[in-house]
Amino acid sequence: MKSKLYTLLLITTVLRVTGDAIESIALPWHLLNQTSSLLNVAGYSFASMLPWVIFPPLMGRILDKTEKKVRLAFLALFIQSFFALTIIKFASNIWAFYVLISLISALDVLHRYFGFTLIASMTLEESELQKLNAKVQTVGEVTSLLAFPIVGYLAYLFGVRLMLLDAVSLLIGALLLIPYINIPVKQEKTIKEESKSVQLEVSRRVIFGGIALVLLFNFAIAPARIFVFSALKNLTRGEVIYGLLNSVGTLGSLTGAIGITLFAHKRKIGISKPLFIGIVLQSFAVLLLGLPSLVSLFFGILLLGLGWQILNISFDSLFQKIIPLEKLGSYRGVFDALATLIIPLSQLTFAWLIEHGVGVSMLAVGVFGLGIFSAVGFSILIQRI
Numbered sequence: 005m006k007s008k009l010y011t012l013l014l015i016t017t018v019l020r021v022t023g024d025a026i027e028s029i030a031l032p033w034h035l036l037n038q039t040s041s042l043l044n045v046a047g048y049s050f051a052s053m054l055p056w057v058i059f060p061p062l063m064g065r066i067l068d069k070t071e072k073k074v075r076l077a078f079l080a081l082f083i084q085s086f087f088a089l090t091i092i093k094f095a096s097n098i099w100a101f102y103v104l105i106s107l108i109s110a111l112d113v114l115h116r117y118f119g120f121t122l123i124a125s126m127t128l129e130e131s132e133l134q135k136l137n138a139k140v141q142t143v144g145e146v147t148s149l150l151a152f153p154i155v156g157y158l159a160y161l162f163g164v165r166l167m168l169l170d171a172v173s174l175l176i177g178a179l180l181l182i183p184y185i186n187i188p189v190k191q192e193k194t195i196k197e198e199s200k201s202v203q204l205e206v207s208r209r210v211i212f213g214g215i216a217l218v219l220l221f222n223f224a225i226a227p228a229r230i231f232v233f234s235a236l237k238n239l240t241r242g243e244v245i246y247g248l249l250n251s252v253g254t255l256g257s258l259t260g261a262i263g264i265t266l267f268a269h270k271r272k273i274g275i276s277k278p279l280f281i282g283i284v285l286q287s288f289a290v291l292l293l294g295l296p297s298l299v300s301l302f303f304g305i306l307l308l309g310l311g312w313q314i315l316n317i318s319f320d321s322l323f324q325k326i327i328p329l330e331k332l333g334s335y336r337g338v339f340d341a342l343a344t345l346i347i348p349l350s351q352l353t354f355a356w357l358i359e360h361g362v363g364v365s366m367l368a369v370g371v372f373g374l375g376i377f378s379a380v381g382f383s384i385l386i387q388r389i
Contacts (some may be wrong), residue, residue, distance in 0.1 A: 050348035055110035064337025071188035081178035088171035102213035124324040138264035156247015222376035226350035258311030285311030287375025294368020
């Protein structure tokens with residue numbers, strides 16, 4: 005039954021990613037066209053990421069307390085579909101717009117954790133975890149690669165009204181879950197015992213050090229979106245170019261996901277080395293995004309996607325490996341909240357600096373240095389583990 009649920013997770017991933025592509029292009033560009041302000045774009049980022057600061061600990065705990073996780077995923081998708089329709093009506097009211105964005109993002113937290121805990125209930129073998137997580141990401145990135153160019157052009161034509169398509173995608177995903185709505189998601193006894201034994205090996209000092217490094221690294225990487233909007237805001241049909249950039253980033257992410265999917269078992273790549281590689285790639289990518297060239301912009305986005313995907317898959321596998329299922333949502337919720345908190349604050353900071361005359365290239369060099377420092381810190385931390 006878990007294999008069937010995993011297959012269903014792959015299908016709903018396609019639908020959710022299609023909706024995410026619509027939201028990530030149509031909504032911020034609607035704000036930019038209305039106000040011509042990078043601060044409002046940063047406000048969109050703040051509204052969409054704030055739920056990832058507030059709700060992960062709560063929703064992670066809710067998932068930990070019930071085995072009927074599929075039911076919660078169904079409710080999240082169904083209500084998200086309603087909010088996607090509502091946001092069209094309130095498109096001219098910026099504050100209502102921000103509230104609805106936050107509500108959609110909050111429910112996305114719950115569905116994301118559903119897939120995360122489902123995979124954790126299936127295995128704890130490192131290479132298998134990497135493969136299962138990478139396969140989900142591969143399906144999502146293939147969908148993004150196809151969706152973003154189309155969505156970019158449709159957003160140019162229809163603007164925020166494109167959210168109607170988002171609502172349909174989310175509703176279809178919810179309906180697909182109905183036959184499995186009462187199926188429990190739980191962990192086998194042997195896997196549970198192994199998880200607890202591994203957890204004891206991780207000290208609090210390592211955990212706190214890891215959180216501090218994640219906060220520093222996220223602060224360094226977060227301005228990437230602001231750098232991109234700064235470069236595109238005065239270009240004709242910037243939405244179309246932005247859609248193409250998202251496709252290039254998706255191509256990088258897809259490359260990372262496919263690579264881990266194919267080589268997780270053959271090469272026994274484990275978790276630690278991909279973590280370090282992902283940090284270094286993303287740091288170099290942000291440096292390229294600060295250069296005044298469309299070529300460097302596209303190449304930087306490619307590396308950013310590649311590094312992000314490698315890092316994302318490896319962090320998921322690390323948590324699934326060391327945290328028991330009955331505590332997985334709560335632990336990951338606290339971690340995600342802290343890691344996400346810094347992102348909108350960083351974007352607001354860098355948007356303010358750019359609009360007050362600080363050069364983008366100079367800022368890119370600074371955050372590159374912070375990223376490399378984080379990579380070295382993670383390397384030392386991994387050696388201690």
